[in-house]
Amino acid sequence: MRWFRFALLILFVAVLQASVLANMDVRPDLLLILLVFFAIYCNATEAIITSFAIGFAADLIGSPIPMGPQMLSFGIFGTLLAYLHRVIAIRKMPFQALAIFATTLLAGTFAHFLAFLIKSEPLTLSIFRTLFWMAIYSAIVGPFLFLPSAWWMRIRINRFTRH
Amino acid sequence: MLFTWFMLAGFIFLFAPQNLTDRFQVAFFRVFQMPLSIGENISLSVRTPRLLSDDTNVVPRREHVKLQNRCADLEAWLRQEHEKLEKLAQLRARLPLEGAALVDAGVLSASFDKLHGELIIDQGRDDGLEKEQFVLADYSIIGRVSSVLSHEARVKLFTNPTSKNIAVNINGTKQFMQGTGDNLAKIPMVRNTVKTDTEIMAARAPGFLDAPMIIGKVVRCERNSESAVLWDIIVKPACDIKHLNSVVVIVMNPQK
Numbered sequence: 001m002r003w004f005r006f007a008l009l010i011l012f013v014a015v016l017q018a019s020v021l022a023n024m025d026v027r028p029d030l031l032l033i034l035l036v037f038f039a040i041y042c043n044a045t046e047a048i049i050t051s052f053a054i055g056f057a058a059d060l061i062g063s064p065i066p067m068g069p070q071m072l073s074f075g076i077f078g079t080l081l082a083y084l085h086r087v088i089a090i091r092k093m094p095f096q097a098l099a100i101f102a103t104t105l106l107a108g109t110f111a112h113f114l115a116f117l118i119k120s121e122p123l124t125l126s127i128f129r130t131l132f133w134m135a136i137y138s139a140i141v142g143p144f145l146f147l148p149s150a151w152w153m154r155i156r157i158n159r160f161t162r163h
Numbered sequence: 164m165l166f167t168w169f170m171l172a173g174f175i176f177l178f179a180p181q182n183l184t185d186r187f188q189v190a191f192f193r194v195f196q197m198p199l200s201i202g203e204n205i206s207l208s209v210r211t212p213r214l215l216s217d218d219t220n221v222v223p224r225r226e227h228v229k230l231q232n233r234c235a236d237l238e239a240w241l242r243q244e245h246e247k248l249e250k251l252a253q254l255r256a257r258l259p260l261e262g263a264a265l266v267d268a269g270v271l272s273a274s275f276d277k278l279h280g281e282l283i284i285d286q287g288r289d290d291g292l293e294k295e296q297f298v299l300a301d302y303s304i305i306g307r308v309s310s311v312l313s314h315e316a317r318v319k320l321f322t323n324p325t326s327k328n329i330a331v332n333i334n335g336t337k338q339f340m341q342g343t344g345d346n347l348a349k350i351p352m353v354r355n356t357v358k359t360d361t362e363i364m365a366a367r368a369p370g371f372l373d374a375p376m377i378i379g380k381v382v383r384c385e386r387n388s389e390s391a392v393l394w395d396i397i398v399k400p401a402c403d404i405k406h407l408n409s410v411v412v413i414v415m416n417p418q419k
Contacts (some may be wrong), residue, residue, distance in 0.1 A: 015199060020202040053173070063274065064309075071176060072173035126278065
């Protein structure tokens with residue numbers, strides 16, 4: 001695992017998410033797409049580290065939501081996805097899209113729920129509506145972003161497991 | 164074991180005081196201010212049509228809006244002064260914002276989507292800022308300070324879905340405006356409709372705002388979902404919040 005490239009990729013995507021995509025009404029969650037990518041194509045240990053790191057990056061740009069909920073949420077669901085991938089191969093694009101959709105919905109809902117529970121952040125219906133469309137958009141766009149991510153990280157994606 | 168350690172770190176961030184964890188977020192926006200502003204400019208330039216005319220007789224739209232807002236503020240203050248005169252006030256009246264300090268602040272980051280409506284500015288407690296102070300742009304109210312660090316502060320825009328603390332004058336009564344996200348707010352449960360483009364003035368707030376100031380304009384009126392006889396007045400900001408680079412914070416009675 002090339003950690004320096006990973007750090008650069010996450011920083012780039014975080015800046016992109018917080019600037020170019022920030023003012024779109026409905027936008028894909030690029031960090032979550034990366035979460036699913038690393039959960040599928042890395043081993044368990046690397047998947048855990050990358051999930052929590054991506055969650056930390058999501059917390060940094062997640063203002064006004066306070067820090068903590070997304071780090072936990074991404075970490076838990078990234079790890080679960082990594083272990084699920086050992087049982088059910090998520091190789092084909094439709095399955096990857098489904099994984100992105102489910103992870104976006106579940107991780108997003110859990111993060112907002114944690115923020116509501118611990119930090120008293122508001123929890124309104126519009127949040128779930130926005131999360132749903134974000135999940136749809138991410139599921140459509142996500143699988144196509146796996147190839148450039150794999151190229152940057154020097155990961156082969158035409159095999160079941162990575163060496 | 165690794166999972167447990169990371170979960171512990173996550174819980175530490177979750178339960179740490181927010182003014183401590185806010186520093187991480189603000190530090191990120193400060194360090195990456197340039198690439199973030201480049202990205203925002205790209206995003207906004209794609210969405211905003213460019214003006215082709217450079218006719219010297221044409222005033223730029225932003226300048227036009229700024230002057231309109233200034234006019235509206237002056238008219239409101241004039242009405243207020245007329246009322247005071249009619250009441251034959253015993254106390255010597257102060258000019259609006261006479262005792263206030265106006266603190267210029269640069270915008271470090273901004274978010275305006277359906278869920279958020281917030282700015283992070285580069286002035287903080289050391290510059291005299293406190294929570295609930297009103298924030299202006301182009302002579303119009305855009306929101307209130309929601310949290311303050313030493314050198315930065317967060318501004319909750321009045322269009323933020325959690326914003327409910329800005330009172331406005333409508334049809335002669337005072338009501339609280341609620342943000343709805345997506346750069347809009349509503350004044351709920353109003354008896355009568357209001358014409359489109361009517362100026363909405365923020366009401367005086369003792370200690371924070373000593374004269375009405377324009378905050379928005381009416382976009383449309385919708386039937387209230389709970390009561391068919393009442394209306395929700397949908398309001399848009401009086402200035403172009405998405406293109407702001409700097410704002411002004413009203414500090415009433417600053418300590419010298």
